[in-house]
Amino acid sequence: MPQPSRRRRASISDVARLAGVSVGTVSNVLNRPQRVSAATRERVEAAIAELRFVPNGSARQLRVGSMTTAGAIVLDLTNPFFTDVARGMEDRLAQDDWTLMVASSEEDPERETRFLRLFEEHGVQGVALVPSTEDVDRLLALHERGVRVVLLDRPSPVPELASVAVDDVAGAAMAARHLLAQGHERLVFLNGPRTIHQCADRHAGVVAALAAAGLDPHEALEEVTVPLNADGGEQGARELLARRTGRPVAVLCVNDLVALGVLRTLRREGVDVPGEVAVVGYDDVTFAAELTIPLTSVRQPTHDLGWTAADLLVRGGAAESVVFQPELVVRESSGGAA
Amino acid sequence: MPQPSRRRRASISDVARLAGVSVGTVSNVLNRPQRVSAATRERVEAAIAELRFVPNGSARQLRVGSMTTAGAIVLDLTNPFFTDVARGMEDRLAQDDWTLMVASSEEDPERETRFLRLFEEHGVQGVALVPSTEDVDRLLALHERGVRVVLLDRPSPVPELASVAVDDVAGAAMAARHLLAQGHERLVFLNGPRTIHQCADRHAGVVAALAAAGLDPHEALEEVTVPLNADGGEQGARELLARRTGRPVAVLCVNDLVALGVLRTLRREGVDVPGEVAVVGYDDVTFAAELTIPLTSVRQPTHDLGWTAADLLVRGGAAESVVFQPELVVRESSGGAA
């Protein structure tokens, strides 16, 4: 088992020795090259090259404080919605030459805590996260310790914490109203756990729309809790099919991945969409428009969401709370398309 | 502009002072609690809680060496193929309680270098990356400095570096053969820049398949270089449509995102798939089977790819080179489905 070079990594003092200067001078050519004469600078640079010296970030950080790095924690890295948000963050951070590290909590509060801690230990300036629980104490504490925190995709419940969100109540209400307008009087809502804020808000939106239409939510709404991915959609769809009544059903999915799973299952079972089952998704991901049955969905300003979160992180001013508005995109799957 | 608490973060010596013990003891309750009597441990723990002390990772790392952290650099975080790979890595790393930080190079060698350096500075044990260039010198140097390196999705050109890849020559050849079997005698290959290894290999695979069929690649193959995403597909499709001949065309896409863009454009323009244009993708991402025209694609063992890369990273033994075999999944878009 060949070991990658036994010898210790070169340090700044190795460089100093080889170049015949002091460590302070090496540090200067690294950080303030103009302070150093051309001749010595060249000698030092040659030594750096020869030793393949890379400064030790931990030491630098320990001395200096933190680095221009931000962290993002999303619920699911395989959900295009979150990767688009991350992309938006990167685009903003790049302007200030910050770098982004991404992690996925898988909706697990423990994993979330671990990454939060890891990021803090690594000295990030700030972190944007889609929280997996309602609890903000850890985040408040983090903020107290000088790490900038931005809540992603949910409004901040406290004035100290910044947030960038999309109005989920409004979005879900739009989706529900649309299905009601197609003549449905009962809705099935394939939702995630309500401990996740977006899920709770979207549920509230559906209930509000039902109530506004004069329907009793207890009667007209059935909420099924499923995993927030395509498998969750399959699971939900199978549950629905198991007790088919023959009457048309309207299904509202908490995100497009779930909707994808639903559509996949319905197609396999030969169920007509939107005739027998009308389906609405949420997020309007890239592929939503290109599915066998193009998917009606609630579009969110994904890229802007990330961009704005990163902007808040970089600017680091007062804790703002930004809310975007979603938009319903009607396609075939809900039976509402032209 | 409210500052997050002016006061310095609590350090281990603050804790020691408050608890009336030495720093060594605090360090012990942190790292070897059993070495410390229950009574003092409790006092220390109380002090930690009161000061909201979080150990400084940089200091720890500086002292100890590196952390159980790995980095992954992929070409495009919004491509489901890469996020599935990352998921595979996470699954393996979780077993050993390592954590993964993900970054996206956007195919930009400079960004790649920046992240490589960032990860190294942050003291990762190892990094898995999908290189954006053929050049492995930086990686070799990194490896020399004791950072484990695994090439992702391309075979290692040097024995020192581990790699986990899928046979791209074989995969592309399968796809090309399939289109030829449908009666096409000319192929359009929407490929990425050949500086990216996968693109080069897939091109080689197509050429080989053509040659094996007795066709002259110079005649029978047209390669168009496009960005590796849906926009790239749109671009490629528009270029094709601009010089329509009326004869059926076969289009092979370097990945499913490109294929999605092609299908989207063809649908908008009312072009019949697979009648007028046959389309084959690559990667077989989740949604490939659910598109308006279900997409023929080359399936890769995505999750295993990531899992194995992470396994190599964690085990850190000799530099293995693992190669998986792809599989053609025939659907409607190529005209070959039942």
Place this chain on the structure above:
DNA sequence: ATGAAAGCGCTAACAT
């Protein structure tokens, strides 16, 4: 322009 040296927060070896 360059050098010397203190010290960032922590761990681990050693001493008690």
Place this chain on the structure above:
DNA sequence: ATGTTAGCGCTTTCAT
């Protein structure tokens, strides 16, 4: 069981 201390690699005064 607990305390003392050297030192990880770097930046940054302060001297020269």
